[in-house]
Amino acid sequence: MMSEDSIKEYLRERALKATPIRVGLLSLLSERESAIPYSEIQENLKSFDRVTLYRTLNALIDGGIVHKASTSGDETYYALCSQKCSKHCHKHEHIHFKCTACHEVSCVHIEQAIKISIPNFQIEEVSVEVKGVCDKCCK
Amino acid sequence: MMSEDSIKEYLRERALKATPIRVGLLSLLSERESAIPYSEIQENLKSFDRVTLYRTLNALIDGGIVHKASTSGDETYYALCSQKCSKHCHKHEHIHFKCTACHEVSCVHIEQAIKISIPNFQIEEVSVEVKGVCDKCCK
DNA sequence: TTTTCAAATGCAACAATGTTGCATCAAAAA
DNA sequence: TTTTTGATGCAACATTGTTGCATTTGAAAA
Numbered sequence: 001m002m003s004e005d006s007i008k009e010y011l012r013e014r015a016l017k018a019t020p021i022r023v024g025l026l027s028l029l030s031e032r033e034s035a036i037p038y039s040e041i042q043e044n045l046k047s048f049d050r051v052t053l054y055r056t057l058n059a060l061i062d063g064g065i066v067h068k069a070s071t072s073g074d075e076t077y078y079a080l081c082s083q084k085c086s087k088h089c090h091k092h093e094h095i096h097f098k099c100t101a102c103h104e105v106s107c108v109h110i111e112q113a114i115k116i117s118i119p120n121f122q123i124e125e126v127s128v129e130v131k132g133v134c135d136k137c138c139k
Numbered sequence: 140m141m142s143e144d145s146i147k148e149y150l151r152e153r154a155l156k157a158t159p160i161r162v163g164l165l166s167l168l169s170e171r172e173s174a175i176p177y178s179e180i181q182e183n184l185k186s187f188d189r190v191t192l193y194r195t196l197n198a199l200i201d202g203g204i205v206h207k208a209s210t211s212g213d214e215t216y217y218a219l220c221s222q223k224c225s226k227h228c229h230k231h232e233h234i235h236f237k238c239t240a241c242h243e244v245s246c247v248h249i250e251q252a253i254k255i256s257i258p259n260f261q262i263e264e265v266s267v268e269v270k271g272v273c274d275k276c277c278k
Numbered sequence: 279t280t281t282t283c284a285a286a287t288g289c290a291a292c293a294a295t296g297t298t299g300c301a302t303c304a305a306a307a308a
Numbered sequence: 309t310t311t312t313t314g315a316t317g318c319a320a321c322a323t324t325g326t327t328g329c330a331t332t333t334g335a336a337a338a
Contacts, residue, residue, distance in 0.1 A: 017334050019286060038324085049288050054325060059286090076324095095255065100263060108257055116234065116267070118247055120274035124239060128255070129266050135259035156305055158315060177295085188317050193296060198315090215295095 002030040010083075014063045021048045021056050026065070026080070035069035035079035035096070035105040069096045069105055077105045095128040101137035141169040153202045160187045160195050165204070165219070174208035174218035174235070174244040208235045208244055216244045234267040240276035 002010070007026045008018035016022065028044050029036060045053055057078065060066040069077045077096075094109045108130075116126055141149070146165045147157035155161065167183050168175060184192055196217065199205040208216045216235075233248045253265055 012335090017285065019334070021287085050324090051289080051326080052287055055286080097257070097260065108260075110255065110257065114253070114255070114267075116249065116253075116269060118236070118249065118269075120277055121236065121247075121269075122272040122277055123269055124271040125269065127268050128253075129268075130255060130257075130260075130262055130264065131266075132263040133261040138259055138261055151306090156314065158305075160316085189295090190297080190318080191316055194315080 002026065010065070014065060016059060016063050016065075019056075021045060021052055022060065024048075025053075025056055025060065029066065029078065029080045033106065035077035035107065037075045037077050037105075039075060041078060069107060079105075079107055095130055097130045097132070097134065099134035099137055100131055101133050104134060106134065141165065149204070153204060155198060155202050155204075160184060160191055161199065163187075164192075164195055164199065168205065168217065168219045172245065174216035174246065176214045176216050176244075178214060180217060208246060218244075218246055234269055236269045236271070236273065238273035238276055239270055240272050243273065245273065 004023060004027065007023050007030070010026070011018045011022055024045055025041065028041065041057075042050070042053060048056075057066065061068065065081055066078055067081050069079045082094075094107045095114075096105060097108045098105045114126055114128055116123060143162060143166065146162050146169070149165070150157045150161055163184055164180065167180065180196075181189070181192060187195075196205065200207065204220055205217055206220050208218045221233075233246045234253075235244060236247045237244045247269075253267060255262060255265055
């Protein structure tokens with residue numbers, strides 16, 4: 001959860017103008033712990049043009065503020081990056097977990113690094129998506 | 140690489156009629172080692188209706204014969220399942236590797252199982268997608 | 279505060295992707 | 309060969325995503 005002022009400051013730090021749709025998108029993403037599907041973002045920001053929303057999402061992904069999560073399903077989910085990401089370095093040391101019960105997608109930070117090596121292959125990026133039942137639904 | 144006859148037999152084993160588009164799709168997928176992007180499949184099978192292709196892909200995925208690979212990029216890739224998959228159990232003990240040089244997507248079988256555990260979460264399925272440079276392009 | 283200007287927006291038009299209903303056709307079994 | 313269930317093709321539609329361009333606006337300079 002971020003205040004409007006801190007969102008604006010955050011945007012300016014990244015050389016992005018603090019426009020209403022950007023502030024709206026970041027508010028939405030920051031007040032939720034889980035990643036949010038595109039359709040829900042669209043619903044929440046439907047006062048803005050659809051094209052503008054696409055451009056906003058791309059601009060914020062480009063700026064290292066937002067990332068796509070769980071693209072393997074039908075819908076694309078979006079979530080805030082940890083503040084360590086930059087324009088040219090989207091590093092996510094977490095996995096995306098999609099709960100098959102509540103359908104929430106969350107970014108789970110894991111202790112052990114995932115290391116994969118394949119002979120003669122040069123690994124640049126590993127993304128892991130896990131499906132199952134989350135702690136809330138396991139109760 | 141599978142013969143037309145073995146493809147037909149394979150389909151019937153799974154209670155799927157051996158129609159021309161299904162045989163065509165499976166021929167295409169089996170004569171290639173890597174996963175194939177939708178656009179290329181579409182191009183190869185353009186004599187068939189676009190709708191029929193979608194239904195064919197879904198039917199074969201449903202039947203445990205084909206799976207989607209590397210959905211996180213822009214395009215969906217498709218590949219043959221190992222013959223162990225069934226209608227209700229798509230188990231893939233491999234990762235999807237997308238080469239950033241040649242853009243080929245391949246299913247790489249890895250020795251060590253990927254085990255991920257998160258406290259209080261029940262894990263059902265783990266999918267791993269790796270980007271980097273493949274052995275052919277590393278030379 | 280007002281001016282300035284690059285960047286962001288909204289709109290129109292388009293392209294690609296994916297889905298549904300329905301009449302017709304064909305694969306596989308009787 | 310006939311039958312029948314499931315697959316196909318076509319039309320129409322829905323969603324997702326993109327591009328060009330005129331207009332507006334955020335933020336910095338005057």
